[in-house]
Each structure stands twice: as C-alpha cells, then as structure tokens.
Amino acid sequence: MAVVAFDCLLWYTWYTHRSVQIRLPELYGSGAQLVMFPFLLLMLPVVAVLAWWLKRRYTAAIVRLQKAACFPEIAHEVSATAPVSKPSCAHEALPKLTLRILPAYEVAKGFNGVDCTTAPRRLRRRVLSVQLSSGLLYWCALLLFLTWVLAGQYVVAVLIFLGPSLLLVVLLPAGIAWLLQAGVHRTLMNVAAVLVLITGFGLLLSEGKEAWGDSALGFSFGYASIALVLSAFLRPAIRGAGVPLVIAGIVGWAVLTSMFAVALALDDSPDDEDISFVESAVAVMALLLMLAAAAWCGWRALMHLAIRYVSKRFSDMQLALGVYWALLTAFMLGTVLKNPFLFSLGVGIKAEWVCVSIVVFWLIWRWLQSVALRRAVRTAQQSIGALLFLRVFKPSRRSEEFTDRFFAYWRFSAPIWMIAGPDLAGAYIDPNEFFAYLRGRLREHFIADPGEAAARVQALDNARDPDGRFRINELLCTNNTWQHAVLQMIAHAGVILLDLREYSQQRKGARYELTELLRRAPLNKMLILIDAKDDVTRFTAEVESIWREVAGFQSDIAGFGDLQVLQFSKGSNAEMHGLFRVAVQAATT
Numbered sequence: 001m002a003v004v005a006f007d008c009l010l011w012y013t014w015y016t017h018r019s020v021q022i023r024l025p026e027l028y029g030s031g032a033q034l035v036m037f038p039f040l041l042l043m044l045p046v047v048a049v050l051a052w053w054l055k056r057r058y059t060a061a062i063v064r065l066q067k068a069a070c071f072p073e074i075a076h077e078v079s080a081t082a083p084v085s086k087p088s089c090a091h092e093a094l095p096k097l098t099l100r101i102l103p104a105y106e107v108a109k110g111f112n113g114v115d116c117t118t119a120p121r122r123l124r125r126r127v128l129s130v131q132l133s134s135g136l137l138y139w140c141a142l143l144l145f146l147t148w149v150l151a152g153q154y155v156v157a158v159l160i161f162l163g164p165s166l167l168l169v170v171l172l173p174a175g176i177a178w179l180l181q182a183g184v185h186r187t188l189m190n191v192a193a194v195l196v197l198i199t200g201f202g203l204l205l206s207e208g209k210e211a212w213g214d215s216a217l218g219f220s221f222g223y224a225s226i227a228l229v230l231s232a233f234l235r236p237a238i239r240g241a242g243v244p245l246v247i248a249g250i251v252g253w254a255v256l257t258s259m260f261a262v263a264l265a266l267d268d269s270p271d272d273e274d275i276s277f278v279e280s281a282v283a284v285m286a287l288l289l290m291l292a293a294a295a296w297c298g299w300r301a302l303m304h305l306a307i308r309y310v311s312k313r314f315s316d317m318q319l320a321l322g323v324y325w326a327l328l329t330a331f332m333l334g335t336v337l338k339n340p341f342l343f344s345l346g347v348g349i350k351a352e353w354v355c356v357s358i359v360v361f362w363l364i365w366r367w368l369q370s371v372a373l374r375r376a377v378r379t380a381q382q383s384i385g386a387l388l389f390l391r392v393f394k395p396s397r398r399s400e401e402f403t404d405r406f407f408a409y410w411r412f413s414a415p416i417w418m419i420a421g422p423d424l425a426g427a428y429i430d431p432n433e434f435f436a437y438l439r440g441r442l443r444e445h446f447i448a449d450p451g452e453a454a455a456r457v458q459a460l461d462n463a464r465d466p467d468g469r470f471r472i473n474e475l476l477c478t479n480n481t482w483q484h485a486v487l488q489m490i491a492h493a494g495v496i497l498l499d500l501r502e503y504s505q506q507r508k509g510a511r512y513e514l515t516e517l518l519r520r521a522p523l524n525k526m527l528i529l530i531d532a533k534d535d536v537t538r539f540t541a542e543v544e545s546i547w548r549e550v551a552g553f554q555s556d557i558a559g560f561g562d563l564q565v566l567q568f569s570k571g572s573n574a575e576m577h578g579l580f581r582v583a584v585q586a587a588t589t
Contacts, residue, residue, distance in 0.1 A: 043249055044327070048232050051242035055426035058241065058437050059396075062425040065446055066478055097523075097547045099540055101565040103532065107578035116588045117581050119381050120413040126376040127412070127468045128182055134372060135325060136174040138365040142332055142358060143170060149349050173227040177324055180234040181317055183408025184573060230327055234320045236400045240429025243320050244302055246327070252298030259290045306432040315465035316430070316472075322366070329362045370466070377468035383414040385494015385587040386462065386473075390419070390486070390517075392503050392510045399423040402499075402571060407472060409580040414587065415462050415470035417489050419482050428472045446476045453477075453484040457492060486513060490521050495587035501531040501568065505542070514543070519550040523563050525586055529579070532569040539565075 233242045263286065308314065314322070336354050387410055391399070403424060407416060418424065429437075436442050447456055460473045477485050490496065496517060503510055517526055530539055543563070564582060568575055 043253075044230065044232075044246075047242055047245045047249060048238055051233075051238040051240075051245055054241045054245075055238060055429070058429060058434070058442075059422055059425045061437060061442055062420055062476065063422050065443055065476070066420075066482075097518075097544065098562045099543060099565050100562045101530075101536060101540075101567065104529075104566040104568050104575035104578040104582075105572060107566065107582050115581075116384075117413075117584045120384075120409075120584065123377065123380050123468050124409065124412040127373065128178060130369070130372045130376050131181070131321065131467075132174055132178040134365065134369040135177055135321075136170070138325070138361070139173055139328070140170055141365075142329070142361060145357065145361070146332070146336070146354070149354055173328055176227050176231045177234070177321055180231055181321070181408060183405040183576065227328065230324050233323060234317075236404045236427035237397075239316070239320055240426060241434055243316075243323050244305055244431050244434055246323050247305060248298035248302050250326070250330070251301040252294040255297045256290055256294035259293065263290075302431075302435050302438070306430075306435040309431040312461075312463065312465055315467050315469050316428075317469060318465070318467050319431070325365075326362070329358060333358055373467050377464065377466070380412075380464060380468050383462055383464075383470065383494075384584065386415045386417050386460070386489075386492070387413075387583065387587070388417045388489045388493035388496045389499070390496065390510075390513045391421075391423075391499035392501060392507055393421050393423045394502055396423050396427065400427045403427070405571065405576055406579060409576065410583065411469040411472070413470070413584055414494060415460065416472045417457075417460060417493060418472065418474045419485060420474040420476050424474070428474055433476075442476075446478060447481045447485055448478060450481050450484040453481060453488045457485065457488040483512065487516060487520070490516065493525070495525050495527065495583055496521055497527045497529065497583060499529045500539075501529060501534070503530075503534075503539075511546075515546050515550060518543075518546055524589055526563060527579075527583060527586060528563065528565045529568050530565060532567045534567075 233239055233246060305319075309316075309319070333355050336351050336358070389403070393399075400423075404427075410416060433442065433445055436445055447453055456475060460475075461471050464470055475482075475485050475489075498510075498513060498517060500510060500514070505511065514528075530536075564586070566579060566582065568579070
C-alpha cells in the first residue's frame with residue numbers, strides 16, 4: 001500500500017504541476033502504445049522465462065543443499081526417533097498381508113457406505129463458484145462500462161453487433177482461471193490455447209492497420225491471448241517463482257514510470273536547446289537513481305509479499321488469481337490510454353476518469369470477493385488429518401501434472417506434507433522460501449540436525465487459508481535428516497499416499513519408505529499407487545518380501561489387515577475422483 005500511495009502521489013504531483021499546460025491523456029496517451037502494451041506483452045513472456053530459469057536454479061540449490069551432508073548406506077534397523085518395535089516370538093505364525101489391488105476409476109463405482117467426501121466437495125464447489133462468478137461479473141462490468149462510455153445510448157446495439165466475439169472475450173478469461181484451479185484434464189484446453197495464441201498475437205502484431213486488427217473479433221482475440229499468456233502463471237511449472245516476479249515487476253515499473261513522468265513534467269527546457277556534457281551526466285545519474293529506486297521498491301514488494309503470506313493473509317492460489325486479474329485490468333487501462341480521445345466521444349467522459357473508474361471497480365471487486373469467500377468457508381470443517389505424500393522421483397512435468405490435479409481436490413480436506421525433491425522442489429515454492437532463496441538464505445529453511453525433525457513436523461501449518469484451502473508443506477531436508485523427517489511425519493499423518501509408479505529395486509529411497517510404512521503405519525491409513533502397466537506379480541512379490549522382513553517388528557501403533565493398492569492409468573477425472581474418495585475414507589476411518 002505504501003508503494004501504491006507513493007505512486008499516486010507522484011502522478012498527482014505531475015498532473016497538478018502549475019508549469020504543465022497539457023492534459024494527462026494528451027501527454028501520456030500517445031505514448032501508451034509504446035509503454036503499456038509492450039510492457040504487458042513483453043514482460044509476461046520474459047518473466048515466464050525468468051521464472052522457469054529461477055525454478056531450475058532453485059531446484060539445483062535444493063539438490064546441492066541436500067547433498068551437503070552425506071547419509072550412510074540405508075539400513076532398515078529401527079531409528080531412535082521412531083516408535084519402539086516389538087519382535088514377534090519365533091513360534092508365532094507370520095501375519096498375513098492381503099493386497100487389495102483395484103483400478104482407480106472403479107473405486108468410486110464399487111463404493112458402498114457413507115460418502116466422506118461430501119463436505120470437502122461441497123466446500124470446493126462453493127469456493128470455485130465464488131471465484132468463477134466473481135471474476136465473470138467483474139470482467140462483464142468492465143466491458144459493459146467501457147462499451148457504455150464509447151457507445152452511450154447505443155450500447156445495446158453495439159453488444160448485439162459484437163455477438164460471438166464478445167462472448168469469447170467475456171467467457172475465456174474467467175473460464176481459464178477456473179480450469180487451472182479446478183483439477184480437470186487440460187489436454188483440450190491446451191489445444192485451444194495454442195490456436196487462440198497464434199491467432200491473437202497475429203492480430204496484435206498487425207498494429208491495427210488491417211481490418212481484422214480493428215474489428216471486434218480482433219479485439220476479442222487480443223484479450224483472449226493475454227488471458228492465455230497469464231494462465232501460465234497459474235500452472236505449477238512457473239507459478240511459485242513467476243507470480244512474485246510479476247508483482248515485483250509491476251511495482252518497480254509503476255514507480256519508474258511515475259518518476260519518469262514527474263521528471264518530464266518538471267522539465268520546461270525548449271526541445272531544440274543544446275544539451276551540455278554536464279547536463280547529460282546529470283540526466284544519466286538521475287536515470288540510474290530512478291532505476292535503483294524502482295528496483296528497491298520491487299525488492300520491498302517481495303519482502304512484504306513473503307510476510308503477508310506467512311501471516312496467512314492469502315493462499316498461493318489467491319495470490320496467483322489476484323495477479324491474473326490485476327494484469328487483465330492493467331491491459332484494460334492500456335486500452336483506454338492507447339486511444340484517449342476515443343473515450344471523449346460517446347458519453348463524453350474523459351479518459352483519465354475512465355481509468356480512475358476502472359481502478360475503483362477493481363478495488364471494490366476485491367473487497368466483495370473476499371467477503372463472499374469468507375461466507376463460503378465459514379462453515380468449513382476442521383482438517384481430517386494431513387496427507388503424507390511420498391513418491392518415486394519422476395520427471396518434473398509428470399509429477400507436477402498429477403499433484404496439481406489431485407491436490408486441487410485434497411486441499412479442501414486437509415494439508416499436504418512432502419519431502420522436497422528435484423521433481424517438485426520448484427513447483428510449490430512459497431513466497432517466503434523464494435525470497436529466502438533470492439537473499440541466499442535458503443539454507444536456514446533446511447532441517448540440518450536430525451533432532452530438529454520432530455519440532456519442524458509439529459510446527460507444520462495445519463490451518464485453512466482465507467479461501468478454504470490448506471497449504472502444501474514441503475520439508476527441506478539434507479541427506480542425513482530426511483529419513484528422520486519421514487518417520488516423524490508417518491507418526492503424525494492422517495493418511496499416507498505412496499506413489500510407486502516407475503519403482504524399481506534400485507530406488508533405495510522409495511524402498512526405505514515402503515519398508516518403514518509396512519513396519520510402522522496402520523495399514524488402513526496407507527494407500528499405494530502403481531501404474532496400470534506395472535507387473536502386478538512382481539510388485540506383489542516385492543511387497544511380500546519386505547513384509548517378511550518387518551512383520552516380526554511391527555510397531556505398537558501398526559495394525560494388520562488389507563493394504564489398498566490403486567492402479568493408475570492416464571489420470572482421468574474418474575481416476576482422480578476414485579483416488580480422492582479412497583484417501584478421504586482412509587483418513588476418516
């Protein structure tokens with residue numbers, strides 16, 4: 001807010017300075033096409049590439065810090081931090097382990113009994129409905145307002161004339177924001193994104209000279225393209241680093257352009273006056289100072305963002321959606337500033353007041369949406385028990401797609417616990433961890449001493465965010481502490497999901513986790529995920545082999561019974577629903 005207030009003060013100083021004889025839109029509107037649109041169209045791809053690069057650097061830093069301390073060869077004896085095990089007597093028969101292997105998509109069909117997913121699914125529908133409807137209403141209000149300003153009493157005729165193209169520009173921004181957080185399959189949407197992007201950027205690069213560029217269809221594809229570019233920041237591939245970078249970029253750019261505008265307004269020297277070397281040096285120094293001030297304000301924005309996130313003022317998805325709609329609003333402001341005199345026609349409202357009205361719309365909408373979200377989540381139930389997600393490390397793209405879709409359901413039920421690994425280390429970067437990485441202090445977030453594991457697990461965030469979602473907690477561990485952290489999380493988790501797709505005996509970390517789960521965790525709280533193409537006979541033999549090793553050393557809290565194994569294929573919606581139902585049932589049993 002301080003940066004925004006500073007920015008507004010600078011604009012006011014420039015606009016009201018007595019030596020300025022021209023109006024704001026006359027001075028700035030002609031250059032808006034050279035400032036606002038390139039900023040939005042070029043900043044987003046640049047930030048996306050930078051976020052992707054920083055994510056890779058962040059992942060490399062995680063791996064490097066994990067290897068900072070060497071861990072001895074994995075052994076299967078009982079750790080001192082784990083529950084004391086009780087060896088069975090030699091004459092006792094080996095407890096039998098029954099594996100219930102079912103395809104994930106058939107679980108929901110064959111389910112009988114009380115549906116424990118009713119409450120979280122109802123909450124999820126309410127929250128997504130609020131976010132979809134509020135975004136749609138806000139976007140429609142902006143479009144109707146601008147259409148009324150331009151067309152006046154002919155607004156209805158203009159809307160009828162726009163027809164299908166207006167429908168596209170109305171529905172697509174809100175629809176994309178909903179799809180990217182709803183956990184649905186994205187293949188069809190990705191195809192549509194490519195087609196609209198190609199068409200939209202082709203129209204935008206036409207500079208408005210061709211008939212298509214000036215038509216309503218070209219306008220619609222332009223906004224559709226911007227919406228699709230922004231949708232990249234809602235994906236886990238660049239969401240963690242991309243959203244904070246966009247915020248820092250916007251703050252720095254706003255401060256820089258404001259100071260530059262003030263400098264232009266206060267400069268009353270003739271255009272044809274010769275510039276001396278001293279004046280040129282002063283101008284360069286002033287420009288460097290403005291750049292430094294803008295960079296400092298962007299850095300402070302990152303720090304403020306991290307503080308507010310830790311204090312649970314918003315969730316990561318709220319942050320991403322807020323930036324998404326803020327940039328679409330900025331693009332709308334750029335549209336007004338691009339043609340300021342066009343907005344003096346119609347009902348005769350000046351362009352500067354149109355911009356002020358858009359900003360007021362945005363502030364009111366943010367407040368109303370927060371009120372609606374609070375009402376939607378006020379009756380939300382408490383956590384049903386944290387989900388401990390253990391896995392075989394895979395290529396990032398496959399891991400991110402699965403977790404982002406499954407977590408979209410689970411986060412309305414309970415928090416998620418994970419050990420950070422190279423596959424998902426950059427997908428769920430918290431703003432505070434990202435800020436610590438930029439400051440070179442990421443090491444402070446690691447569990448460096450095995451004795452710290454219990455306290456860190458106890459301190460994990462188990463409260464809902466303002467939008468009803470729970471958070472994804474990734475513990476950063478070194479090679480000599482991750483096992484201790486896993487054992488502590490096994491003891492406190494409500495349900496444990498072990499993803500053994502792409503498993504082999506060479507995966508010593510995954511085998512250790514499977515061994516300790518069979519030894520310590522109640523079997524009715526365990527879920528194992530395998531690929532539908534995996535050799536079930538070989539997998540069963542592997543599990544039974546480990547069971548013979550640990551069955552005589554069962555923990556006091558571990559029980560016997562059936563072990564549920566779900567076969568996962570292509571990640572259809574039916575499979576996601578089945579996995580979600582089984583996980584909730586295991587947590588609430």
